[in-house]
Amino acid sequence: MLRLVALCLIVLATPLGAQSYPEPADLTPAERAALRAEIRDRVFLTAQTAQTTAAGRALAQAAVRAAAGGGALAALLRSRQDGADRLDRLVADLAVAGQGSGANAEAEVRRLEREVRDQRAALAQMDARLTDEFPDFRELTDPQPLTVDEVQAALDPDEALLLTLTDDEFTYLWAVSKTAADWTRAPLPDSDVNDRIRSLRAQLSGDDGTRAGVAINAPRRRGQGFDRGTAHGLYAQVFQPLEHVFRDAAHVIAVVDGPWTSLPLSVLITDPPAGDDADPEALRQTGWLIKRHALTTLPSVSALKVLRRARDAAPADPAARRPFVGFGDPVLGYRLAALDGSEVPVPDDAVVTRGVYEDVREVADLAPLPNTARELRRLAATMGADEGALYLGPGATETAVKEADLGGVDVIAFATHGLLADGLPGLSEPALVFTPPAAPTTEDDALLTASEAAQLKLSARLVILSACDTAGSDGTPGAEGLSGLARAFIYAGARAILVSHWPVDDFAASVLTTGMLDRMTGDDPRRRAEALQASMLDLLQDRSEDRFAHPRLWAPFVVVGEGGDDRAR
Structure with a gap:
């Protein structure tokens, strides 16, 4: 999937005017801009499909339940979500059982195959009921990638959305605000991004990189620095080319993939750092991205639509809530x-x-x-x-x-x-x-x-x-x-x-x-x-x-x- 996306992105993968790219020679400037926008929008959809995650599906389903409120619809949506989760576990168990041999293994495979069929049938019945009884919500139980126009419709006026996609050659970025959209690519393969982020994480974790905290009697470490040059380099190569889209957004929503998921974007640095990396005052004066934007993480672009639909649903009686x-x-x-x-x-x-x-x-x-x-x-x-x-x-x-x-x-x-x-x-x-x-x-x-x-x-x-x-x-x-x-x-x-x-x-x-x-x-x-x-x-x-x-x-x-x-x- 990532290779397919990469082939599409090669067509027009840098901001307009940044460098030459292949296009028909007889197009007018307006036609070239329209072609670029069409390709941008199509690959924006493809990129979302490539980075679908379990967390994204979970968030979308939870938002649908919130929009549904209480009653039969909310109960049906929860039952469907639980059923889909059970189906995933059964399919995983079946894959494991299929590796076994002997009569007992064959019997277990047949049992799991029956349960998979039964669970799929139960989900189909729930889907049919959703379609018949709640047609407005059927679309949201399996959210599809959003177009740029749909993202812009869901954003508030002072918001922007960023979407990354990394592969073994490039890092791609889309930026969408209420009134503008653009994309770019940086010559940063996922292995390079991975190494840089791993280095930064080692300076952020409580015990220099391992996955644990610090024992109660561990000595306090003093004077630890942070590699601001690397943090600025990542921002400058990947995000800075699209600042013209999101610079004025008070709230930036980030949908990141691969190595980016393990680093909060708040620690990226927008301007070349000055002073010593271990100097507290230099750290305070640093141009951290969080100084420009409030930041939110979403596991998928499609989650934005269902979350915004949920917030516009009729609120529950405040007196009934704690x-x-x-x-x-x-x-x-x-x-x-x-x-x-x-x-x-x-x-x-x-x-x-x-x-x-x-x-x-x-x-x-x-x-x-x-x-x-x-x-x-x-x-x-x-x-x-x-x-x-x-x-x-x-x-x-x-x-x-x-x-x-x-x-x-x-x-x-x-x-x-x-x-x-x-x-x-x-x-x-x-x-x-x-x-x-x-x-x-x-x-x-x-x-x-x-x-x-x-x-x-x-x-x-x-x-x-x-x-x-x-x-x-x-x-x-x-x-x-x-x-x-x-x-x-x-x-x-x-x-x-x-x-x-x-x-x-x-x-x-x-x-x-x-x-x-x-x-x-x-x-x-x-x-x-x-x-x-x-x-x-x-x-x-x-x-x-x-x-x-x-x-x-x-x-x-x-x-x-x-x-x-x-x-x-």
């Missing part, structure tokens, strides 16, 4: 070991991140997170919720999450450790950590895995995953973005989620999340992405500690989903 529920501050580590119930203080010079370190063996051995209770209480106060909305300490259990009625809650926050798929021996998928039960069971083993999170029934305006590595399955450039906990909460029904790309400093996480929610709900409420932008810039400019100037502290979080208003502008 403002906030928070889970966090699990009883872990030294707190769990203290027989007298007292907490062991965290050393002043310890660096605490919401992740795990490589030698962890049991959930109970994870370090406590001293700022999570304060963070959740402040979030609750901002939303006008009382202590009854909080599940802290011994109450922060996996059972509490599964039994809570979260369907009518506007903002849900989880402030705890996030584990990658290999964060504990035998853990096969990402998970959030909760207070361990006295006797672990299949329902409560202190780990809410991604598959369990996907079964929650949500309709939240925002889910805050104030933990480590919640943006993807791992930090490897090129891995499918948003494939772990993020996809699970999108699937469960969140309109937007706040997720992190690397182990998050405990104090910084508290400042960023509370600052964002303050700005979303104040006297002059801001859009989700703008609220996060302001919170990030406040931390960047905080001179109380030099370390706050480093992007590892202020740039881990991204908004995924609807980063704009809940109503059209």
Whole structure:
């Protein structure tokens, strides 16, 4: 598929006037411009098909349910989504079973083939019902790529959308604003982008590149720099040629692929950097992309249309909804070991991140997170919720999450450790950590895995995953973005989620999340992405500690989903 796209892109893959390209010699300037626009639009559609992801499908389906509201349509859409997910698992199981031999393997193949047929038939029946009873929503259950015109119709006046596509020779970029569109290509193969982003990620992760946080007693690192030259080079080669399209956009929506999925665009640099890369003041004065634009991540272009349709749907009765529920501050580590119930203080010079370190063996051995209770209480106060909305300490259990009625809650926050798929021996998928039960069971083993999170029934305006590595399955450039906990909460029904790309400093996480929610709900409420932008810039400019100037502290979080208003502008 990527090779097909590349062949199409060669025709007209640089901005008008940048260099010569093949075209009929007898065309007038107006005809040439029209031809270029037609090819741009066609390949824009093809590129979207090439980068379809599971997260994109999940977000689209969740947005459709939000637009449907309650009742029979919403229930049918959820059933269809669950059925499609089950079909994917059955097909995967069938592929594995087909590699076996012997009578038992053949019997298993026949059983799975029957289940696949039955599941496909059930989906066909649901599709027929959607077509007959809800024709307006049938189109959105399987969203198609959007044309440039459709993207422009969905954008607000001060928004722009960026779409990347990388292959083994080039990196392509499309930029679409309300009134303009263009595309370009850079001679940057995915291997080159991968190497550069991997280098930057090593300077952003809490432990120089591995997929874990920092142990509670690890010494604080001082004077770490950030390779601003590489960050500026990526921006200059790929994004700067299309600044004429998105430069004036207050809110930029990014749909990125391949290695780009593991790096928040906020750490790209728009102007040549000055000063030393390790100098806090030089870092504060740097032209970070986040200074120009509030940024939102979408896993697919088509998700924009369904998200905007969902925001224009009739809102639920506000009186029937609750403002906030928070889970966090699990009883872990030294707190769990203290027989007298007292907490062991965290050393002043310890660096605490919401992740795990490589030698962890049991959930109970994870370090406590001293700022999570304060963070959740402040979030609750901002939303006008009382202590009854909080599940802290011994109450922060996996059972509490599964039994809570979260369907009518506007903002849900989880402030705890996030584990990658290999964060504990035998853990096969990402998970959030909760207070361990006295006797672990299949329902409560202190780990809410991604598959369990996907079964929650949500309709939240925002889910805050104030933990480590919640943006993807791992930090490897090129891995499918948003494939772990993020996809699970999108699937469960969140309109937007706040997720992190690397182990998050405990104090910084508290400042960023509370600052964002303050700005979303104040006297002059801001859009989700703008609220996060302001919170990030406040931390960047905080001179109380030099370390706050480093992007590892202020740039881990991204908004995924609807980063704009809940109503059209």
